[in-house]
Amino acid sequence: MPTKLSPFLKTCMILGYAFLYVPIITLIVFSFNSSRLVTVWQGFSTKWYVSLLQDDVLLKSAWVSLQVATLAATFAVILGTLAAVALVRLGRFRGRQFFGILTTAPLVMPEVITGLALLLLFVGLEQMIGWPKGRGILTITIAHTTLCMAYVTILVRGRLAELDLSLEEAARDLGARPLKVFTAITLPLISPALVSGWLLAFVLSLDDLVLASFVAGPGSSTLPMVIFSSIRFGISPQINALATIIITAVAIGVMGAGWLLHRKKY
Amino acid sequence: MVKKPKKRIDLQPWQDPKAKPYIHIEGVSKDFDGHVAVDSVTLSVFQGEFFSLLGPSGCGKTTLLRMLAGLEMPSQGKIYIDGVDVTRRPAYDRPVNMMFQSYALFPHMNVEKNVAFGLKQERISRSEINERVKDALRLVQMETYGKRAPHQLSGGQKQRVALARSLVKRPKLLLLDEPLAALDKRLREQTQFELVTIQEKVGVTFIMVTHDQEEAMTMSTRLGVMDHGRMRQIGTPNEIYEYPNSDYVADFIGSINKFEGRVAEDETDHILVESEEAGCELYVSHSADVPIGSQVKVAIRPEKVMISTSPPEQKRNSTRGIVKDIGYLGDVSIYHVELASGKIVLATQPNLVRLAERPVTWDDEVYLYWRAENSIVLMT
Secondary structure, three states: OOOOOOHHHHHHHHHHHHHHHHHHHHHHHHOOEOOOOOOOOOOEOOHHHHHHHHOHHHHHHHHHHHHHHHHHHHHHHHHHHHHHHHHHHOOOOOOHHHHHHHHHHHHOOOHHHHHHHHHHHHHHHHHHHOOOOOOOHHHHHHHHHHHHHHHHHHHHHHHHHHOOHHHHHHHHHOOOOHHHHHHHHHHHHHHHHHHHHHHHHHHHHHHOOHHHHHHOOOOOOOHHHHHHHHHHHOOOHHHHHHHHHHHHHHHHHHHHHHHHHHHOOO | OOOOOOOHHHOOHHHOOOOOOOEEEEEEEEEEOOEEEEEEEEEEEOOOOEEEEEOOOOOOHHHHHHHHHOOOOOOEEEEEEOOEEOOOOOHHHOOEEEEOOOOOOOOOOOHHHHHHHHHHOOOOOHHHHHHHHHHHHHHOOOHHHOOOOHHHOOHHHHHHHHHHHHHOOOOOEEEEEOOOOOOOHHHHHHHHHHHHHHHHHHOOEEEEEEOOHHHHHHHOOEEEEEEOOEEEEEEOHHHHHHOOOOHHHHHHOOOOEEEEEEEEEEOOOOEEEEEOOOOEEEEEOOOOOOOOOOEEEEEEOHHHOEEEOOOOOOOOOEEEEEEEEEEEOOOEEEEEEEEOOOOEEEEEEEOOOOHHHOOOOOOOEEEEEOOHHHOEEEOO
């Protein structure tokens, strides 16, 4: 039988959720406002969605952001998983602890510093070896990968550490070579962590303003950069419309992943 | 699979000096960063045997098993299987399979796929894989559970699937790491006999690790008692129980009464020990080859100690005391008898009559005696 919450607890819960979600709901509601003024409700309209579709700058930056996020999340998952496997499964190799700290350090490093450091690196590299040519999607992707990889490493590391070691030993004992053990046993069993790591990395990258501002080049502004710069000229309800679309997409993605993970629980 | 030529009871190759061991472990040691887990163990196991490694946790028995599987590499020594040196071979390249204590069934594969996993690593046709998987599941009576996921199985069913998975590759040696530890008591007793039956049917050599002495005694042809990485004694269950070679083994298997004393006579057919603790002369009908006057212990199992209210005819191996406690176990009772020296002696008696009609009860003075051939001298 579900426990009954006292009125006090219920109020706390409602206030807590309100604190978290009222701003977002306001944003969604006002994306359907027909007035240009964000603070005045004039009536229902979808005209901001229509005008959004005609705004090339916003659409282009959204496309850049999606590309960067997809690439960065994928690279972060690959590199982060490799790092986690090295940390958990390779035993106590020399410098293991140092390596562990190094992999997760970007988490606590102020983004301004990481961004500046990367910018200097890219500029220096271009002068010395001519790569990367200028700054754009490639440099933003690299910058986001360094940040996201740390998150993925932590997630996968936790999952690997709690994975019963005898499963891998059993596979080895049954004649599977190390690579086969990894692909047939380890990888499927840590896949929930890989999926959530990818989603987390994707959202982090989609949302990042600081790193991108440092290493972006002309014509490669990401969505957060465009939104942030447009605020100086007053918020257009178009942005509300765009935010609503993003929230819907993210919600569907998260629910889908949750459903997928829930379905195959062991 | 290979049929065994003889019944288990006739199969005693360890008594034949010409018999060639199937598994041979020679002076194997393993240390982990200075901690010696296994200390120069030498052991021969013969084809078709069910050998148990017995010992308390941390005695190195599991490490020894893992070295046989190839999951740990020995620091020293050699391991031969069927005449081939496999010491440096990785786990995936050995004719050995292991059943893990946790069963280690792959949670993302159903029962059939779990069993087929080992076969898929070899170049075997799909139809043969299916055939062998079916056979293996039939052997453990799980043929109708092929499509189930591991988390849908009970503990006993998981154990069967794990057994099928490790037998399906027809290994030369099957290793079992505490195979029954995760089952409840009733199921464990039933499974003990099933496991032995299956072993006899497939004829594969089994080496099992257990800390449960009862399990080791019922199931194995021979067993090895380990302590602190060393092999203390190897023998049949009967030999280990009746002729333990040390204090440690005597204590580890069953309970035993021990009397300290001084050797007064040591002849070829007997040894006489004077013991104040026992309150009588102890006559043991085997020689021990020790100097006169040295301190030894004479041991006697509780079920071989007889109790009576009237004095027995024999003067040696006979003492008396007061009944201090009676442990009633239903089929037997364990009498705790205190001797004049303060020593408590345990004597187990079958309850041939009902409790209320029992002739001996608390605070009675009783005589304890035993036959000379039932006691043994322990040196260490």
